[in-house]
Amino acid sequence: LLQETHTIHCQVNRLDRDLEEKLFGQHVAKHVILKAIKGFWNNPNPKKPLTLSLHGWTGTGKNLMSKLIAKNIYAKGLDSKYVHQFVTTLHFPHSEHTSQYKEQLQKWIRGNITACERSMFIFDEMDKMQMGLIDAIKPYLDYYDNIDGVVYRKAMFLFLSNAGGEKITEVALDYWHKGNKREDIKLKDLETKLSVGVFNNKKSGFWHTSLIDKNLIDYFVPFLPLEYKHVKLCIREELISRGYPVDEDIINDIASEMTYFPKNEKIFSDKGCKAVEAKIYFYLE
Numbered sequence: 001l002l003q004e005t006h007t008i009h010c011q012v013n014r015l016d017r018d019l020e021e022k023l024f025g026q027h028v029a030k031h032v033i034l035k036a037i038k039g040f041w042n043n044p045n046p047k048k049p050l051t052l053s054l055h056g057w058t059g060t061g062k063n064l065m066s067k068l069i070a071k072n073i074y075a076k077g078l079d080s081k082y083v084h085q086f087v088t089t090l091h092f093p094h095s096e097h098t099s100q101y102k103e104q105l106q107k108w109i110r111g112n113i114t115a116c117e118r119s120m121f122i123f124d125e126m127d128k129m130q131m132g133l134i135d136a137i138k139p140y141l142d143y144y145d146n147i148d149g150v151v152y153r154k155a156m157f158l159f160l161s162n163a164g165g166e167k168i169t170e171v172a173l174d175y176w177h178k179g180n181k182r183e184d185i186k187l188k189d190l191e192t193k194l195s196v197g198v199f200n201n202k203k204s205g206f207w208h209t210s211l212i213d214k215n216l217i218d219y220f221v222p223f224l225p226l227e228y229k230h231v232k233l234c235i236r237e238e239l240i241s242r243g244y245p246v247d248e249d250i251i252n253d254i255a256s257e258m259t260y261f262p263k264n265e266k267i268f269s270d271k272g273c274k275a276v277e278a279k280i281y282f283y284l285e
């Protein structure tokens with residue numbers, strides 16, 4: 001246990017390089033994440049844990065981002081015993097069991113942070129989580145020096161969801177229609193839209209709670225929908241990582257097999273880069 005604890009430190013430069021090389025088309029998310037993580041890890045005594053909320057269309061790189069963050073902090077990356085992943089529909093499927101989940105989750109967070117202050121918790125499908133459960137984690141995200149002797153301030157919490165994906169797409173589409181460069185999209189452009197689409201959505205428990213009101217979320221991290229050219233980059237990357245030769249015809253064929261929206265313009269990939277792996281498998285193996 002001691003041995004892995006010693007290997008926990010954040011290699012921001014390596015994370016920067018990984019994001020540059022492996023995460024395509026996400027300049028805003030990359031910028032926000034690097035800024036957030038750098039600030040948090042440079043502070044030896046943070047006042048609260050780092051809480052990041054990742055939003056966007058399916059298959060745009062939210063899980064990949066979590067993986068690359070974990071990889072550059074923990075020697076074993078996502079497989080580290082200090083990194084804990086929860087998927088709402090998998091781990092907390094039944095709303096009638098909320099109070100039981102609540103207790104288990106609090107015990108789990110407390111136990112793991114007691115074992116290692118620099119633990120990382122990833123909650124996927126956050127928009128499907130019941131309100132009661134979110135309330136259960138709230139105290140750990142707040143500005144407390146310690147709770148019953150346990151220091152939660154050095155942990156990281158990542159919340160992933162598709163909430164706001166449509167609003168983010170509206171902004172990207174608007175830029176495209178106006179002939180503006182995607183790379184000029186700023187966090188500010190997206191935040192304004194997001195605040196209407198996500199944070200006021202009474203149906204999704206996450207936003208309904210005082211997480212937002214109390215400023216417990218440090219950063220909103222928007223993921224843009226991916227275009228044909230990004231899908232091609234994903235295919236290229238996948239071919240290389242599997243040891244296949246890079247063949248432009250094959251890349252174009254596979255990218256063309258994916259479906260794109262809006263229906264008439266076909267700009268963004270319906271599933272982002274999600275189906276790429278399966279398509280390559282189908283095509284080549």
Ligand SMILES: Nc1ncnc2c1ncn2[C@@H]1O[C@H](COP(=O)(O)OP(=O)(O)OP(=O)(O)O)[C@@H](O)[C@H]1O
Binds near residue numbers: 026063272
């Ligand atoms: N922006 C991207 N750059 C490179 N690869 C990507 C990108 N987005 C997705 N991928 C690849 O596509 C697959 C699915 O991505 P990922 O699981 O990160 O999407 P997600 O945004 O978490 O989706 P969901 O919301 O459905 O959970 C992964 O293999 C990932 O490597």
